[in-house]
Amino acid sequence: MAEATAEERMREAAKRHRDADVVIITGLSGSGRTQAMHVFEDMGYFCIDNLPTGLILQIANAVGLGSGAGRHLAVTCDLRSQDLFGDLTHTLAELSEHDLLYKVIFLDASDEVLIRRYSENRRRHPIANEGEILSDAIARERKGLEPTRRLADLVIDTSKMLASELRTLIRSEFAELSDQQLMEVHVFSFGFKHGMPVEADLLIDVRFLPNPFWDPQMRLLTGNDPIVRDFVIEHAVTQEFLVAWKNLLDVVVPGYIAEGKTRVSIAIGCTGGQHRSVAIANATADYLNAMEYRVVASHRDLALANVRND
Numbered sequence: 001m002a003e004a005t006a007e008e009r010m011r012e013a014a015k016r017h018r019d020a021d022v023v024i025i026t027g028l029s030g031s032g033r034t035q036a037m038h039v040f041e042d043m044g045y046f047c048i049d050n051l052p053t054g055l056i057l058q059i060a061n062a063v064g065l066g067s068g069a070g071r072h073l074a075v076t077c078d079l080r081s082q083d084l085f086g087d088l089t090h091t092l093a094e095l096s097e098h099d100l101l102y103k104v105i106f107l108d109a110s111d112e113v114l115i116r117r118y119s120e121n122r123r124r125h126p127i128a129n130e131g132e133i134l135s136d137a138i139a140r141e142r143k144g145l146e147p148t149r150r151l152a153d154l155v156i157d158t159s160k161m162l163a164s165e166l167r168t169l170i171r172s173e174f175a176e177l178s179d180q181q182l183m184e185v186h187v188f189s190f191g192f193k194h195g196m197p198v199e200a201d202l203l204i205d206v207r208f209l210p211n212p213f214w215d216p217q218m219r220l221l222t223g224n225d226p227i228v229r230d231f232v233i234e235h236a237v238t239q240e241f242l243v244a245w246k247n248l249l250d251v252v253v254p255g256y257i258a259e260g261k262t263r264v265s266i267a268i269g270c271t272g273g274q275h276r277s278v279a280i281a282n283a284t285a286d287y288l289n290a291m292e293y294r295v296v297a298s299h300r301d302l303a304l305a306n307v308r309n310d
Helices: 006-016 033-042 053-062 084-097 111-121 134-149 163-174 226-233 236-258 276-290
Strands: 022-027 046-048 073-076 102-108 154-157 184-191 202-205 263-270 294-299
Touching (some): 022 033, 022 053, 022 084, 033 073, 033 102, 033 163, 084 102, 102 134, 111 134, 154 163, 184 276, 226 236, 236 276, 263 276
Parallel strands (some): 102 154, 184 263
8 A cells, every 4th residue: 555645644634633524423212312413503513303324415515514614514313214324334435535524423322211211202213113112113223223333433321311411421522612612691781660581591680789870970871981880890889799790600600501501691680771780791791701601792771771972
């Protein structure tokens, strides 16, 4: 066999350090394929469930994989394909020929766990024949998937796994971003007099802070104006509050991540949603941005405020 050229060696080294373009999720029905797909969805992958393996390359080309745009595809495939092993082997060869990196995940679970899961959700096993008992369908599927299991880059037994543990494992193996970067935090201000927000995961009432409204110089300004921001933020009461508030955020937001949430809404309210809540929402967004969360900040009721138009 001819020795690889320097260019070929460099290309192979680059491929080894590149994230997988295509992730193929397969394994036993009831072992967690759908939950795994949701994790990849949250990580920004193009996701397609129950895709025939013969269409994977076609879909990969359609969404522009390997174009340098940072796109990735995740698909689930199961034994309902007539020849999953043969088709998958051919597809993996095709992906390699097109310089697309792939990873195959095989999800497994014990027969006892699979039977219990199907009993709990009362769903029919996807490959069960008419009149076939569940244990026989599982045994037949397990035997049919044995060759495919040997193709897997990662085998995960979910028998004793919580859904959150499966999410954590997949993220650790495939996420390009940190947990903080995957978490989207929406921080918004609001005014209690305009109604309570219903979408908030965490709500804080800052009406106890000094109110710029009572100063005629600041009444028609907002918490976005430096004079108002400084008045609110630099007050001793606010400084004490911010220490406690940031300590709370340091516990709560990672806790949401641990529970598998990928988006959290934080509502900060004052009387009119014009001064205090705006200043604190901005300070909160700045703090979370510095912690590398993906932060979106907005001010729900600012358009309703009586402000000066210069």
